[in-house]
Amino acid sequence: MSPGLDVAVVGAGMAGLTAAHELRRAGLEVRVFEARDHVGGRMRSFRRDGYTIDEGAEQISAHGYRATWELLARLGVPDHDVPRIGRSVGVWRGGRAHPGVAELSAVLTGAGLPPRARADLVRLMAWAGARRGAFDADHPERTPAGALTVREFARRYHRDVHDYLLQPVAGSFFGWDTARSAVAPMLCLLLAVGPAAGWRTYRDGMDLLARRLAEQLDVRTGRTVHEVVTEADSVRLRVGDDTVTARSAVLCVPAPVAARLHANAPADELPFLRACTFTPTLKVSCLLDRPLAPRCRTPLYVLLTPDAEDDVLSAIIVDHAKHPGRAPAGRGLLTLMADARRIPDLMAAPENQTADRLVRAAGRYVPGLEAAVKHRFVHAFTHGLPEATPDALRRRARFMARPARPVEYAGDWVMLRPASEGAVRAGALAASRVLSRLRPPRTTGPAHPAARPTEETVS
Structure with a gap:
């Protein structure tokens, strides 16, 4: 046949x-x-009453995303459709939010780290910076970090470098247990994307690129x-x-x-x-009647809640700060990321109970949240992120x-x-x-020139 x-x-x-x-x-x-009945997978967004809700991925970067930016250029997506977020990432410690995580200024401001841990952060950055060329995101198996887990790698530094930096970053953005996941892919990715100041989002939702690609393809949902x-x-x-x-x-x-x-x-x-x-991921989108956010002296895009501080949440994402188009004028939109340790139980519970638990936990960081929530949506992926x-x-x-x-x-x-x-x-x-x-295509129509990257040239 x-x-x-x-x-x-x-x-x-x-x-x-x-x-x-x-x-x-x-x-x-x-x-x-x-x-499924839609494209995009973990990049899917959906719209409800003027809100644009990202079900999975939250941002891309101006750096370290070369293949993505090449696709965007090929499809004619203008730069203003991929705006800069321009807000800080903070970490909760000692009863308050400390801004500056994922920024070079963290070595000066602390970003929740005490002086001794800050000194070890400088040592970590110097070690990675001196070997930057060896941290190729296309070949994480070749890095100087070898096959060490995040936790094993962190033992050479002050404990707080793990507890208030590596763990909250790995736990929130990757959904990782630091005792199980290798540090090399994480360091490769962090070095590639650079400081949080370079992070961007898609103006019309994180599914923008997926939708543009699908428009030109034979997709059967x-x-x-x-x-x-x-x-x-x-x-x-x-x-x-x-x-x-x-x-x-x-x-x-x-x-x-x-x-x-x-x-x-x-x-x-x-x-x-x-x-x-894979690790499962779960988050709750909260549609608010006003633009609430975690308390902090600097406006935040993300508040990380380390395992050392919270066993229900891993992060709170301020979507209306990510881009004003995510919520109607005068309203707010928050995403509550579940702690990986609680996700199996949360996924087994009824969605309203799961949402209630995360909203109650987030009230510690966002006063007045429970009263401001008008709708909640639970998004869960059994295969959330590669471990x-x-x-x-x-x-x-x-x-x-x-x-x-x-x-x-x-x-x-x-x-x-x-x-x-x-x-x-x-x-x-x-x-x-x-x-x-494959042999040359059987089609007789004009063929389009195709980029044929190898593993070496997709970097």
Whole structure:
């Protein structure tokens, strides 16, 4: 049987849409299958009563997101649609918020760190800065940090460097347990994106890029792929009650899902797929009748609540400070991030109980919050972010060196980079591997020139 498609892409998150975009530019016939009724995955936003609510990702950066910015330029997205956030990140300690986290000024202001810990922060920054070129976000397995966990790495510094800097950053932005996740991917990402002053958001919601990509592609939402089977030089997919054949398939889903879908995955792929575990994420969006925010002498975008201070929340995000368009004039929008230690119980509870618990906890930092909340929405992802364990780090090089095959993979987990840029880069890399294997397209129409990045050139 002749394959019906050139490429079937499974998943319409940023990795899948990027891969499909690159392959379509090369003139291939590509179809994207998405189980949910919308595109964007963890980059999805939805609109309600004038509020724009980001379900997953919150920001990108002006630095360290080269592949994302290249896509934006190619699609004609103007710079003013990706505005700078321009607010501070703070950490809660000793009954108050300390601004300046993720800024170079932290070594002077403290940002919640006492003098001895501040001195060790300078030592950490000097050590990483002197080796900056060795912290390549495309190759986290090659860094001087080796396979140390965040907690193991932090033992060389004052305890507060872990408790009031590394842990709250890892716990809030990545959802990580610092005893389980490797420090190398985290340091690579932090060095790449730079200070919080360079962070940006999408003006019309974090799904802006996903929506723009999907407009140009054949995307079938509400179509669940149940199984993917490699057959000689093609692929067979079971999509709902139908069978779809393609010359190639790209699985742009979390590693545990990819391992389950690919019925006959080659043995040399399985160790990395199984090592790429994920942490769940959960947050509650609070639509407010007024623009409340955590108490702080400097207006905040994010307040981090370390494990040492709070066992329910990991962070509070001030969405109406992120961009005024996130809430109607005179209203407010806050996102309450759950502490990773509580997420399993919170996900098992009714949503109203989960929302109540987080809102009550956040009242400690935002006086008057409970009275100001008009609506709450719970957003939970079982596969929230790649955990980037030492085991996955050790197995990545062999996985990346595998030959191109009919079934490829894409996602931030491939790059061990828990950010949308990781998904974009993985999508571009998967497209390059597909194009290296397929014969010229069967279509007779004009082909579009396609970027064919390798793992070396997506950096």
